[in-house]
Amino acid sequence: MTKEPNKISVGVVGAGVIGRRVVGAVRLQPDMALAGVADVAADWRIAMLAKDGVRLFAASSQASQTLPDAGLDVAGSLEDLIAASDVIVDCTPKGIGAKNADIYRSAGKPFIVQGGEKHDVAGHSFVAEATYGSAFGRDATRVVSCNTTSIVRTLGALKRAGLLKKARGTLMRRATDPWESHLGGIMNTLVPEPTIPSHQGPDARHVDPELDVVTIAIKIPETLAHLHSWYVELNRPATKEEVLDAFAASPRILLIDGDSGLSALNSVKEAMAMEGRPNADLYEVALWSNILAVDGTELCYNYMVDNQAIVIPETIDAIRALASSEEQPEVSMRLTNKALGIGADELRL
Ligand SMILES: NC(=O)C1=CN([C@@H]2O[C@H](COP(=O)(O)OP(=O)(O)OC[C@H]3O[C@@H](n4cnc5c(N)ncnc54)[C@H](OP(=O)(O)O)[C@@H]3O)[C@@H](O)[C@H]2O)C=CC1
Ligand SMILES: O=C(OP(=O)(O)O)[C@H](O)COP(=O)(O)O
Structure with a gap:
């Protein structure tokens, strides 16, 4: 397969909830081209990608049978996709990326795993505002989980403004993803995560070891998004305006006003649908400016995390950090934000 000149050739392994969104986002970047997708599934999800012109690769010997049996054209094996790619984005279910890492390393290809994997799989954890620079030119990184991404974005904003001392958060986690809620999830109950701290607080310190952060998590019976409630101790008394300015400085935090009617997860998702976002995806952390309180050094706020999109x-x-010559996080983030329509300036809200 010939690569498009001057474009980063991206291979995606595992095209489920996250992988198919990565496929869509790669196709919108001016400096990237999609080499294809390798998966083991051969159902409607993969058939729809094929109809969208995505080249399919069989991620297992069984898939090399089941994909053609389902009437789908197969361009090759996982190894063929790796060879055709400058960088691999592994979006397989928790634990499989760790096994695939050896294959990518043996092929000498840089790779990205997702937040279901442990930090050690890549030896580096990624949130663009914090660790683009240390990821630059590496052979691997892990994009941290949805909740952890939101924590680093929000606490990072407070830290950059010189305000953050320590943070304690309660995370209400959606039970399962919408498309598979008939297969699992919970109903008519709330389930506290069995350990304190839940993994997201310690995991945020893989990105920024200076963060003093503890999280407690509860699984709740809905599928739209997560909702976080935070208590933060500031290192000096601040005003509400100072705190809002600190959050507003990041284009990946969207201040929303509950008094305008955007008072719950579902209304924010509907607004994203009206914005024309694919899948009504909310890429930003949506933080309620009207439900934020500052009293001296005490700060409390709530925000929404669209786990499927953030x-x-x-x-x-992360693709640019590993596989392009762009060393500046701001440049990459601007390109990404523009291509995906991210940030208050890009929205009608
Ligand atoms: N869902 C979410 O909200 C978020 C998920 N993440 C992380 O992203 C990663 C992917 O999660 P998600 O998108 O939800 O997972 P999904 O289950 O939705 O998608 C995974 C895809 O990979 C396929 N697959 C399974 N085994 C292999 C294999 N060996 N080789 C290639 N493909 C394979 C699956 O096929 P099949 O279904 O047939 O098994 C499926 O198509 C995980 O690390 C997760 O923790 C991070 C943030 C949010
Ligand atoms: O990465 C996520 O959340 P997490 O930050 O709680 O680990 C995603 O919402 C996936 O969670 P899941 O492990 O319930 O599928």
């Missing part, structure tokens, strides 16, 4: 811009930036 890691997509980070993954695009």
Whole structure:
């Protein structure tokens, strides 16, 4: 397969909830081209990608049978996709990326895994605003989980403004993804995560070891998004305006006004649909400016994390960090934001 000149050739392994969104986002970047997708599934999800012109590769010997049996054209094996790619984005279910890492390393190809994998799989954890620079030119990185991404974005904004001392958060986690809610999830109950801290707080310190952050998580019976409630101790008394300015300085945090009617997860998703976002995806952390309170050094706020969407811009930036000559995080993030329509300036809200 011939590569498009001057474009980063991206191979995606595992095209489920995250992988198919990465496919869509890669295709919108001016400096990237999609080499194809390798998967083991051969159902409607993969058939729809094929109809969109995505080249399919069989990620297992069984898939090399089941894909053609389902009437789908197969361009080659996982190894063929790796050979045709400058960088691999592994979006397989938790634990499989760790096994695939050896294959990518043996092929000498840089790769990205997602937040279901442990930090050690890549030896580096990625959130663009914090660790683009240390990812630049590496052989691998891990885009941290959706909740962890939101924590680093928000606490990072407070830290850059010189305000952050320590943060304690309660994370209400959606039970399962919408498309598979008939297969699992919970109903008519709330389930506290069995350990304190939940993994997201410690995991945020893989990105920024200076963060003093503890998280507690609860699984809740809905599928739209996560909702976080934070108590933050500031290192000096601040005003509400100072705190809002600190958050507003990041284009990947969207201040929303509950008094305008955007008062819940579902209304924010509907607004994203009206914005014309694919899948009504909310790439930003949506933080309620009207439900934020500052009292001296005490700060409390709530925000929404669209778990299916928030890691997509980070993954695009991680591709540039590993496989392009762009060393400046701001340049990559601007390109990504523009291509995906991210940030208050890009929205009608
Ligand atoms: N879902 C979410 O909200 C978020 C997920 N993440 C992380 O992203 C990663 C992917 O999650 P998600 O998109 O939800 O997963 P999905 O289950 O939606 O998609 C995974 C895809 O990979 C396929 N697959 C399974 N095994 C292999 C294999 N060996 N080789 C190639 N493809 C394979 C699956 O096929 P099949 O279905 O047939 O098994 C499926 O098509 C995980 O690390 C997860 O923790 C991060 C942030 C948010
Ligand atoms: O990465 C996520 O959340 P997390 O930050 O709680 O690990 C995604 O919402 C996936 O979570 P899941 O492990 O419930 O599928």
